[in-house]
Amino acid sequence: MSKGTLYDKVWNAHVVDKLPTGQYQLFIGLHLIHEVTSPQAFDMIAEKGLKVAYPNRTFATVDHIVPTKSQARPFQDSEAEQMMGAIEKNVKKFGVQFFNFESGNQGIVHIIGPEMGLTQPGMTIACGDSHTSTHGAFGTLAFGIGTTQVRDVLATQCLAMDALKVRQINVTGKLNPGVTAKDVTLYIIQKLGVKGGIGYAYEYGGEVFDAMSMEERMTVCNMAIEGGARIGYVNPDQTTFDYLKGRKYSPAVDKWDKAVAYWKSIASDKNAEYDDVVNFKGEDIEPIVTWGITPDQSVGVNDKLPEVATFSADEVKTVEMAYKHMELKPGQSIKGTPINVAFIGSCTNGRISDLREAAKVAKGRQVSKSVRAFVVPGSQQVKIQAEKEGLDKIFTEAGFEWREAGCSMCLAMNPDKLQGNEISASSSNRNFIGRQGSKTGRTMLMSPAMVAAAAVEGKVADIREVLK
Amino acid sequence: MSKINQIEGKAVPVEGNDIDTDRIIPARYLKEITFTNMGKYPFYDERFDAEGKPKGHPFDLPQFQGSHILFVNQNFGCGSSREHAPQSLMRWGIRAIIGESFAEIFAGNCTMLGIPTATVSQVEMQKLQAMVKANPEIKFTLDLDKKVLFTEGKEHLNFEIHESKRNALVNGTWDSTRLLLGNADKTAAVAQKLPYVAGF
Numbered sequence: 331m332s333k334g335t336l337y338d339k340v341w342n343a344h345v346v347d348k349l350p351t352g353q354y355q356l357f358i359g360l361h362l363i364h365e366v367t368s369p370q371a372f373d374m375i376a377e378k379g380l381k382v383a384y385p386n387r388t389f390a391t392v393d394h395i396v397p398t399k400s401q402a403r404p405f406q407d408s409e410a411e412q413m414m415g416a417i418e419k420n421v422k423k424f425g426v427q428f429f430n431f432e433s434g435n436q437g438i439v440h441i442i443g444p445e446m447g448l449t450q451p452g453m454t455i456a457c458g459d460s461h462t463s464t465h466g467a468f469g470t471l472a473f474g475i476g477t478t479q480v481r482d483v484l485a486t487q488c489l490a491m492d493a494l495k496v497r498q499i500n501v502t503g504k505l506n507p508g509v510t511a512k513d514v515t516l517y518i519i520q521k522l523g524v525k526g527g528i529g530y531a532y533e534y535g536g537e538v539f540d541a542m543s544m545e546e547r548m549t550v551c552n553m554a555i556e557g558g559a560r561i562g563y564v565n566p567d568q569t570t571f572d573y574l575k576g577r578k579y580s581p582a583v584d585k586w587d588k589a590v591a592y593w594k595s596i597a598s599d600k601n602a603e604y605d606d607v608v609n610f611k612g613e614d615i616e617p618i619v620t621w622g623i624t625p626d627q628s629v630g631v632n633d634k635l636p637e638v639a640t641f642s643a644d645e646v647k648t649v650e651m652a653y654k655h656m657e658l659k660p661g662q663s664i665k666g667t668p669i670n671v672a673f674i675g676s677c678t679n680g681r682i683s684d685l686r687e688a689a690k691v692a693k694g695r696q697v698s699k700s701v702r703a704f705v706v707p708g709s710q711q712v713k714i715q716a717e718k719e720g721l722d723k724i725f726t727e728a729g730f731e732w733r734e735a736g737c738s739m740c741l742a743m744n745p746d747k748l749q750g751n752e753i754s755a756s757s758s759n760r761n762f763i764g765r766q767g768s769k770t771g772r773t774m775l776m777s778p779a780m781v782a783a784a785a786v787e788g789k790v791a792d793i794r795e796v797l798k
Numbered sequence: 799m800s801k802i803n804q805i806e807g808k809a810v811p812v813e814g815n816d817i818d819t820d821r822i823i824p825a826r827y828l829k830e831i832t833f834t835n836m837g838k839y840p841f842y843d844e845r846f847d848a849e850g851k852p853k854g855h856p857f858d859l860p861q862f863q864g865s866h867i868l869f870v871n872q873n874f875g876c877g878s879s880r881e882h883a884p885q886s887l888m889r890w891g892i893r894a895i896i897g898e899s900f901a902e903i904f905a906g907n908c909t910m911l912g913i914p915t916a917t918v919s920q921v922e923m924q925k926l927q928a929m930v931k932a933n934p935e936i937k938f939t940l941d942l943d944k945k946v947l948f949t950e951g952k953e954h955l956n957f958e959i960h961e962s963k964r965n966a967l968v969n970g971t972w973d974s975t976r977l978l979l980g981n982a983d984k985t986a987a988v989a990q991k992l993p994y995v996a997g998f
Contacts (some may be wrong), residue, residue: 346988347981352962355981357988359995367880369831378975383982384989395829409829416831450994455872460879460903476881476907477833478973486978488985492962528902558876560902585998592993617854624816624876644872644920648815687954741825741878762820762877769824769843783955 332496333601337531338567340471343596344454346488353490359470361387361451361483362439363426364437365417366394366743367458371480372420380707382424384487389448390421391429394743398706398733401431410491410744414491423486436444437709437735440464440677444548445711447577450750451566451593456483457590461677461759463554466563468570470595471531473560494561495529495605503612506795510687511546512757512777513554514538514677516618516628521610524626526560530606531599534564538612544573545683553759556625565597617793618776619664620761622652627761631780631792635660656772657761658752665790667774671754672703672785673766674730674778676740679757680708682715684778688757689721691782691796698788706738730785742767755784801835801970801974802912805894805940806864810856811927817870818877819904823886825878836882837889857890861934869927870897871920875904884908895958896947898923909963911973914942916957926955942968 331337346355348445361384363371368390375381382388395410405411421428429435435442440461443449449465455472456462458480465472475489482489499518532554532600533604539547547564554562564570571590574580581589616630627649629635637660641649653659674680674688685705697703705725707713713735716722722732739746747767748754754766754773774790783796827839845855852858868887874897875883885909887895894917905915906935918926930936939948940957942964947955956970966972978985989995 343992344988346984349962349971349974351965351969353966355978355985357985357992366828370833373832380975380979383985387995397887407829413829413831426989453994458879460985462879474879474903476879476884476903476910478881478907478910482975482978485975486982486985487989488981490974490978491964492960524876525899528873528899530985539870555877555903555987558873558901581994581998588998592998624818644815647813651814666894741820743825760818760820760877762818764824764843765820767826795897 332603332605334535335496336469336495336596336598337471337533337606338562339596341493348718349490353492355488355522356454356491358456358483358487358489359387360448361487362443362455362457362458363388363390363480363552363774364394364439364512365392365413365717367477368420368480369413371477371479371484372424374481375485380485382426382484385425387425387487388641389429390417390426391442393441394737394741396736397744398736398738398746401734407745408518421461437711438677438680438737440552441680441708441712444468444544445709447574447580450574451570452596455488457656459683461552463549463560463562464677464748466551466554466561468543469563469566469593471561471563474555474711487539494531496533497530497606497608498533498535498604500609501538501612502536502609503538505538505612505615508616508617510777510779511549512543513615513618515550516620516775517615519557519595519626519629519654520609520618522557522608524556524624525558525716527554527557530559531561531563532557532559533560540567541562543683544569545681548681549678553625556759566593574702585609591693607629617777617780619790621658621664622649623655623657623761623763624648625759625761625775627652629664631790633664635662635664637661665792667790669701669784669789670752672701672781673739673754673756674781675706675708675738676758677708677761679778680706680712682712684757685712689724691779691786691793692728692730693724695728695786697785701785703729703785704733707735708734709735718782728786739766741765741797755781755790757781802914802967803943805866805991806937807893807912807932808862808870808936809867809930809938810862810865810906811869811930812856813871813927815872815938818874819875819880819883820877822875822883823880828882833882833885833889836886840886840890864891866891866893867938867940868892868895869923869930870895871923872898874900876901879903881907884911884913887911896926896940909966909972912967914940914959914967916940918955921954952967969995
């Protein structure tokens with residue numbers, strides 16, 4: 331059992347009681363909600379005659395279903411309009427703060443939380459979305475829940491939970507040029523597998539993480555869940571404190587030192603004990619591209635696709651299914667694979683630094699004629715900042731479409747979808763069959779800069795060669 | 799709240815590792831604001847072709863109709879936290895799932911709906927899946943008190959289930975709202991002690 335880790339400290343500070351079942355009642359410090367997984371939860375508490383117990387610890391936005399071409403109401407999709415109406419009604423009825431289009435703070439829930447300083451070290455954070463692990467970048471225990479659990483948090487600000495084990499993942503040394511946080515997280519998933527993290531929280535550390543910005547740490551923690559770990563986190567440090575200073579919901583100036591002292595106190599102790607420790611070298615990581623239907627089916631951009639015989643017997647079925655779906659063959663190079671669509675955005679890679687990296691590639695180049703390319707900022711604030719920096723012009727001049735904030739083609743609940751068996755280069759987080767809106771559609775995950783490189787080349791390319 | 803001690807019924811096998819919740823229920827069905835219709839959608843894109851004709855998925859084969867127990871392999875329910883996935887299985891008729899392993903969020907969502915997620919070894923699951931494919935009429939009884947899967951006319955099999963999840967099911971406290979509400983005063987006390995709640 332782990333001891334003295336951030337996980338242990340934050341967990342212990344939030345335990346309300348041990349329940350008769352053996353589960354723990356855990357207080358949730360921040361509850362984030364969005365339009366898709368909340369309407370039934372609000373209906374359930376209304377049915378029981380309950381209220382939202384801690385409305386001032388509950389914040390809502392809209393991201394999953396919102397169109398990104400025009401956000402004029404009513405939406406063309408009547409189901410999306412009805413869903414929008416439901417959250418508007420519920421936040422009003424239950425007194426929940428709502429970041430709608432007019433607020434100027436609408437965006438993907440995992441982007442706006444950190445952006446406004448709602449996400450702070452030492453918190454427990456829950457949201458009806460598996461990528462809630464993103465907030466772990468700040469040294470929080472942040473995890474996705476289902477709708478019935480959303481009901482419990484609304485009604486009680488608590489969840490009945492079991493404790494996880496803690497695995498420390500160290501990435502030592504330095505990253506090579508052209509290698510990004512996205513490649514680090516895809517590499518870890520490739521090495522530990524999509525089931526490797528079941529039952530664990532991942533604590534990310536080592537020189538590579540020490541050197542990362544908060545936005546880079548968010549990209550890694552975002553995909554902890556793709557490795558099976560419900561929670562991923564990084565211990566808070568000066569980078570964390572600098573990021574939070576002066577944000578809308580960050581502690582005020584006169585409370586700042588007290589807050590920082592507390593945040594430092596919840597970091598893992600030097601002699602903390604872990605259930606498992608894994609070490610990787612930053613220098614071993616290449617720009618990574620997924621070739622299959624699970625996020626661990628990936629290779630370095632210059633590698634050949636693996637032979638089926640190299641997989642264990644119980645993986646063979648999934649691997650064969652992946653090759654069939656992706657219309658790819660063992661032994662072929664991933665580099666040079668033609669693409670139809672390039673998507674830059676999502677809670678993984680829709681932040682300003684992601685757009686800056688992609689814009690560096692787009693600048694002075696043209697999207698290939700055979701590619702439909704678009705950029706979806708993660709939030710209204712990201713969009714405003716990007717436009718201030720002229721990134722929108724760089725993208726549109728290069729032939730990318732410049733859109734409004736939302737989840738978009740990460741999960742294709744809005745009109746942004748793959749058609750037929752189109753294949754995308756995508757900066758999102760899941761290459762599952764059907765994920766991007768077409769059941770025969772195909773997805774290759776990679777960093778936003780690599781997506782931009784694929785867009786201009788019309789095929790998967792090595793960012794280091796394109797930028798040469 | 800009902801206590802769940804035993805689940806009886808036929809079983810349906812859905813084979814494969816890493817079956818994610820997008821495959822269990824495609825995102826387009828999440829646009830409905832109630833769970834009412836979810837029973838129509840489990841595995842939709844794997845079950846039906848472009849014209850809506852069944853492709854021969856176990857959920858459509860006549861011999862597996864009326865099954866209450868689902869046999870799956872590794873990491874079932876990975877990916878999205880959408881509760882629509884277990885809701886769709888439950889509303890189709892599934893009352894218990896036995897697999898080699900389950901994704902964390904999915905298993906938690908199942909417990910909240912009163913659906914046990916029990917695990918057995920790979921060898922045992924392969925035997926069970928082969929058994930129901932050969933003889934779909936076999937009746938099983940999943941006994942949560944004894945942690946045993948009874949197979950009609952065959953040997954019994956011990957399974958594993960997270961102890962707290964088992965307790966919640968057999969004690970009838972799996973719908974946790976009332977349990978949590980009962981500690982409202984303790985909750986307020988914990989909140990008060992958290993520096994960030996008090997504003998530092």
